[in-house]
Amino acid sequence: MELQPLLFLVFALGAVISAVSTVTRKNPVSSAMSLVAHFFMLAGLYLTLEAQFVAAVQVLVYAGAIMVLVVFVIMLLNLGNEQALTENRGLRSTLATLIGAVFAVQIILVTVAEPTGANALPSRAVEIGTTESIGQSLFTQYLFPFEAISLLLLAALIGSVVLAKRHMK
Amino acid sequence: MLPTTIPLDWYLILSAVLFVTGVVGVLTRRNAIIIFMSIELMLNAVNLSLVAFSAYSGDIGGQMFVFFIMSVAAAEAAVGLAIVLSLFRNKQTIYVDDVNVMKW
Structure with missing residues (x-):
């Protein structure tokens, strides 16, 4: 075996279970915790694909950085009372x-x-998933997109500061 | 009985199921933060199929794409959450149904 x-x-x-739980939980905090579990499960799946670097980055960037940001915003908004958390579900x-x-069944049928x-x-x-080989092609073949992405991150940084700051009268 | 190796199709089907979960989340939920998390679910489903294709074809391109998608997702998280914050500051709500100023 x-x-x-x-x-x-x-x-x-x-x-799958953690993804469904992310979408169905009423409380945003439980949703966020399910999403963290989901990211760890995906890191495990990347390891079954021999992609060690991507698995490590998944845990560091998604479960570490992005989810901390999300939980921080949930905390900052302080949506306190449970009554306000309910959404009406209807038609x-x-x-x-x-x-x-229908969409899922279509894709599965085609596959x-x-x-x-x-x-x-x-x-x-096994060879292509290592940090060495990723770094090698990142700084040779994919050098231009790598530099471009640093510009994008700078733009996002400035943009979020401008968006989130209080406007002076 | 389980096969001894995993076919590529299993990863593709799993990725499709996760993507659809994200789509349903965006369509059903009205809380902006949960919609944001559903979008992350969809991005990750696509990442999974890219890594699977990359590993099975022995080409590093897919894993490079995943690297760049993660950077874009980080930028999206920063800007998206800043928008949610300023939305809450101006309208005291994060429910997207209450934000209909630009709705025709």
Whole structure:
């Protein structure tokens, strides 16, 4: 019995359950905690794909940085009373869920009808997921997008400061 | 009985299911922060299929894309949450139904 398919099933189940719980929880804080669990499950899935660097960055950037930001904003907004947390669910939710289900069934049907034929990881997969190989192509082939993304981050930094500051009269 | 190796299609189906969960979240929830988290769910579903394609084809391109998508998601998180904050400061609500000034 191979360990890898078993690990995939465990992480996949965990990812689906935590994703559904993110979407269905009433309280934004429980949603955020489910999303953290989801990010950890995805990091596990990346490890089953031999992508160690992406798995580490997933935990550091998503579970570490982005979720701290989200929880911080939830705390800052202080939405206190439970009464205000309820949303009315009516025809729109049922319709949206129905559309989502149809969409999912469509994608799954297409994937099942036309299998990709790739049944096992190639041996090269272990080499390409390492920090060394990622760094190598990041600073050679992908140097321009790498520099461009630093500009984007600077723009986002300035933009969020401008948006969030109190306007002086 | 489980196969000894994982076919690529399993990852694609899982990614599709996670993406649709995010779509349903955006469509059903009215809380801006939870809508924001559902968008993160969708981005991560796409990341999963990119990493899967990258690993199975032995090409590093997919993992580079994931790296850049993560940077864009971080920028999006910063700007999006700043918008939610200033929305709350101006209208005392983060429910998107209450924000209909620009609705025709």
